[in-house]
Amino acid sequence: MRTGKLLASCLFGASLLFLTLQTRSLAAPASAQSEKQDKNARPQPVRDGDRAFRQNCARCHNAPESFPPQISGTIVRHMRVRASLSREDERAILKFLNP
Amino acid sequence: MSHLSHCPAFYAIRRIPVAVALIVTVALLGQYAGAQDTPLISGGIGFFSNTNGGNTTYLPVLSPVLAAPIGPRLLVESRATILETFFPKGGGQIGYTSAPFLGIDYLQGDFLVSPHLTVVAGEFLTPFGTYNERLTPIWIGNFEDGPLIFGLGTMNTAMGVGGMLRGSAVSTPKYSVDYAAYFSARSTNQQFNSQRSSGGQASIYFPETGLEFGASYGRRLQDTQQSFFGFHVWWEPIDSPFRLRSEYAHGEHSQGYWIETDYRLSHFGGPTSTIGRLEPVFRMQQTFRNSPDSTDGLPSADTQRADFGLDYHFAHEVRIDSSYSRQFSSTGNRNVWETGIVYRFLFPTWKGK
Numbered sequence: 001m002r003t004g005k006l007l008a009s010c011l012f013g014a015s016l017l018f019l020t021l022q023t024r025s026l027a028a029p030a031s032a033q034s035e036k037q038d039k040n041a042r043p044q045p046v047r048d049g050d051r052a053f054r055q056n057c058a059r060c061h062n063a064p065e066s067f068p069p070q071i072s073g074t075i076v077r078h079m080r081v082r083a084s085l086s087r088e089d090e091r092a093i094l095k096f097l098n099p
Numbered sequence: 100m101s102h103l104s105h106c107p108a109f110y111a112i113r114r115i116p117v118a119v120a121l122i123v124t125v126a127l128l129g130q131y132a133g134a135q136d137t138p139l140i141s142g143g144i145g146f147f148s149n150t151n152g153g154n155t156t157y158l159p160v161l162s163p164v165l166a167a168p169i170g171p172r173l174l175v176e177s178r179a180t181i182l183e184t185f186f187p188k189g190g191g192q193i194g195y196t197s198a199p200f201l202g203i204d205y206l207q208g209d210f211l212v213s214p215h216l217t218v219v220a221g222e223f224l225t226p227f228g229t230y231n232e233r234l235t236p237i238w239i240g241n242f243e244d245g246p247l248i249f250g251l252g253t254m255n256t257a258m259g260v261g262g263m264l265r266g267s268a269v270s271t272p273k274y275s276v277d278y279a280a281y282f283s284a285r286s287t288n289q290q291f292n293s294q295r296s297s298g299g300q301a302s303i304y305f306p307e308t309g310l311e312f313g314a315s316y317g318r319r320l321q322d323t324q325q326s327f328f329g330f331h332v333w334w335e336p337i338d339s340p341f342r343l344r345s346e347y348a349h350g351e352h353s354q355g356y357w358i359e360t361d362y363r364l365s366h367f368g369g370p371t372s373t374i375g376r377l378e379p380v381f382r383m384q385q386t387f388r389n390s391p392d393s394t395d396g397l398p399s400a401d402t403q404r405a406d407f408g409l410d411y412h413f414a415h416e417v418r419i420d421s422s423y424s425r426q427f428s429s430t431g432n433r434n435v436w437e438t439g440i441v442y443r444f445l446f447p448t449w450k451g452k
Binding site for chain 1: 135136137138139166167168174176209211214217219232233234236238239265266267270275277278279304306333335337342412414415416443445446447450
């Protein structure tokens with residue numbers, strides 16, 4: 001009984017936190033909106049690569065801060081196996097990592 | 100040396116030169132790769148502490164990853180875990196003692212047959228659920244401890260020695276379907292320990308909503324044969340740092356689930372602001388024991404556990420993890436406190452062309 005109450009409280013708290021944060025994100029400041037617009041203005045391959053990266057790699061881990069270009073192909077090949085990348089996503093991510 | 104020679108970890112340590120020689124060989128083979136295909140070394144190095152029921156354990160860990168392409172279609176990759184556990188002597192004695200450990204998590208060759216098929220051979224992570232393949236690296240997982248149901252479907256060793264077929268079956272802008280199917284032989288080798296088993300998984304992902312549904316199946320084919328199945332649901336909304344991950348697994352003697360949510364506060368001033376580097380994490384777990392089984396790795400009695408975590412992402416790939424867990428069980432309730440710091444590294448094996 002006590003455990004059930006604890007669980008219910010935890011789930012309720014987590015839901016409340018999520019809703020609060022989502023509401024705040026909807027009311028993002030103008031600077032954030034303009035940042036998004038700038039992002040959209042980027043060339044198509046980069047946008048596709050960004051999307052492919054977020055939908056495959058970034059679902060589990062953050063992007064590395066930096067890395068030398070000579071390992072970009074190895075990273076993509078590693079991710080192809082780990083994340084079962086399609087050929088299109090593989091190409092898009094390679095262009096994104098090594099434009 | 101005399102008393103250490105009876106310790107399994109001693110044999111593991113003796114294999115370090117073999118592992119190093121293998122890594123160097125593979126890296127040298129990789130020098131004939133293309134301009135963007137230089138072999139890489141990645142991984143994480145961390146220091147963790149765990150206070151469970153009043154006893155504190157310290158764990159310095161190094162987990163290197165090697166990935167070396169050979170030609171246009173082959174990739175050799177491996178991950179190892181090297182750690183030293185410092186724990187109280189116990190038995191009324193004061194002070195700490197330690198035990199070393201070296202384990203190869205996977206060492207596999209990946210042959211890229213077609214855009215939809217990769218053939219994997221060697222020692223690989225068992226594809227059951229999501230935790231084993233996706234969240235076990237120390238620089239990825241939000242919690243130091245794996246979920247309580249981790250043993251179900253992963254055949255205890257969490258690795259297989261044999262072959263696997265995997266890839267992207269279908270990929271469209273609306274959805275994508277992935278699959279994996281494997282067969283593992285029985286191996287009692289210290290570093291390549293696996294059970295005779297087979298299984299696989301399939302999942303469908305909807306990129307517009309960030310939803311993923313998947314199902315896994317595994318069957319142990321040695322000793323007392325046993326089937327396992329499981330389901331997973333991940334929801335990671337687009338343009339939101341909110342993530343929800345969940346898994347359910349069922350064995351013949353037990354079952355359970357975990358649900359994990361995290362939310363990096365990057366909407367508060369961006370991901371590099373002081374607040375934006377914070378990431379609250381919550382995980383709920385329950386296990387249910389249907390009948391006694393000492394081999395499935397789950398608690399011997401029904402257990403509930405709530406994990407509350409807070410991660411902080413520093414610049415330069417450094418992350419601090421901390422968590423408090425409360426576990427409820429008829430065998431006794433307990434608190435678990437964990438803290439850790441992890442640095443993730445990534446660099447080429449040489450300067451390249």
